[in-house]
Amino acid sequence: MTRAIEIVLPGVVEPRGLQVRETTVPAPGEGLASVRVEASGVSFAEQQMRRGKYYDQPPFPFVPGYDLVGTVTAVGPGVPPALVGKRFAALTKTGGWASQVVLPAADLVPVPDGVDPVEAETVVVNGITAWQMLHRVAKVRSGGTILVHGANGGVGSTLLQLARHKDIRVIGTASPRHHDTVRGLGAIPIDYRDTDLPARVREHAPDGVDAVFDHVGGPGVVDSYRLLKRGGTLVSYGSASTRDVAGSSQLPVLKLVARLMWWNCAPTGRGAHFFNIWAGKRRAAAFRAKLAEDLGNVLALLADGTLTAQVAARFPLTEAAAAVELAESGTVAGKVVLVPSPAA
Template identity: 70%
Template sequence: MSINATTTALEIVLPGQVEPEGLLITHRELPAPGRGQALVRVEASGVSFAEQQMRRGKYYDQPAYPFVPGYDLVGTVEAVGPEVEAGLVGTRVAALTKIGGWSSHVLLDAADLVAVPAGLDPADAETFVVNGITAWQMLHRIARVRAGQTVLVHGANGGVGSTLVQLARLAGARVIGTASARNAERVRALGAEPVDYRGDIVAQVRALAPAGVDAVFDHVGGPGIVDSFGLLAAGGTLVAYGTAATKDDAGNSRLPVLLLVGRLLLWNALPNRRRTHFYNIWAGKRRLAKFRSQLAEDLSAVLDLAARGQLTAQVGARFPLSQAAQALATAESHSVTGKVVLVADGR
């Protein structure tokens, strides 16, 4: 494609705090890629917990309405701007976007694109973008889990949780995973020992790991974070990365996160031989070059494992982009297991 051409993009717009059916389908002319940019034809974009919270106006770093949702994407480069290698055209890539992914085409900085290995289905690859980066960095960069250790993964059948389970098993760790009773076999198939989250989690985990666990990965927050910390063995690490327990609470959406971070900092100040960390995928962006380098390195590692068949994508449902309202409603209904993915219309 000529770099002087414009492109008409179909976009899904979230106009405000509306129900899923309130999403708008619009069209917008995108200019030719500018300096350092690439035009990407989007083949798959995820429907994650972040978009669900953004719809409610409760995401921690809430974008101003109206905006195009879409936290991550996989697509093919169709054109590049000046100072971008021409050979990038035709390459399938992945990108972490936070917003903007629910579109047929997007303009992105070429430096933010990560090549997707040949042979990976776009929807399968999409499930490993934000989920894969999150799981890999928490497991390897923060908790530094080693072979022979035991870890506890809350929500082991979820998007991040199922990826964490698989990566931890590949690292040689024993995994205990919380989930509902109906998902116990699915969690077991991933390689974890299931624990019913509706029961006494502490008693169940203690029965499996009497001395405690070496790491806990907790997206729930709320009062249960105390139990997560208490289940750590000496030298263990608690990694919190969400506050799902308070998702429907009224009031300031930032307060639960701030309270959780404060509690973690307090625990770190105690002489208890256990570490805590709040994981935010965007925390390192102030040092942009390092952020991009680590993101590309970590996502490439995850996608390579998927391409070799060592990771299994958990796709719950696929919807055409133009049916984003139905896709969001399905994701929020919890009626499917696995990630809901938007794919290009006609695929």
């Protein structure tokens, strides 16, 4: 047994309602590894979960934490002992906001030597999402032009950098306070609250764009689809605009998916897809292999300096409430990261 600290989301609460709890973590069993967490991220998903608005969140209470980076401290039967002392990243969906966790060893992806754990953390869920949407779904070629909504956010800023690395021109929507950041990452910034957003996009892409990456959902997704040129692809991957709308957490996503399927069947020469990082059988070897390959690619780009980690702020794990407040303030660019104290 190892003593640990974890953050509990007890129900629908304000960030200050998050609880810091002491717990014990059992020794790892067959196929499992015990990981000392060095960094875990605050994602948009937790903003939805604390409102009870995430599509398939577990029942309260639970420990949030979509992803983490940490070092293996012990392994169970069937896991190579050589993993002990090595640093890995993992996608957890929940449970990452803890100082020590036990995970399937098959879910661990190696972090290259010399990469700071907090910097590596910024590209786990964000990096896999951005990589898979760009390279596996939209498959945009060099020289193309794309529209990225939320270009200052965790996924958005990573997607923008991956696209620029492939010589893809990026138009990025963000609040004006983030335009310098978006410009600094090589994209053309546009205010997402502009009353005629399509006209602003067409000033830079008169014939439309090759792909739109839309996490906003709601009525604006119609503009996203209409901005595509023939052969273009809409990748919808969230419903941020309905975060504060009362009612079902699932209905907005189901409506969105139905609309995308309808568009995708229409003979317009344009594609429309909903991306979900968990699509596929999570425990299937092929799913894990694809995830490990894509995250490995992104971590390698971070290690060689092609990607710059967008760390908005670092908070001790026990200050998760303040971290969530900051993440929700709309003032940050990049990812807010929780760092457990080494002794916890």
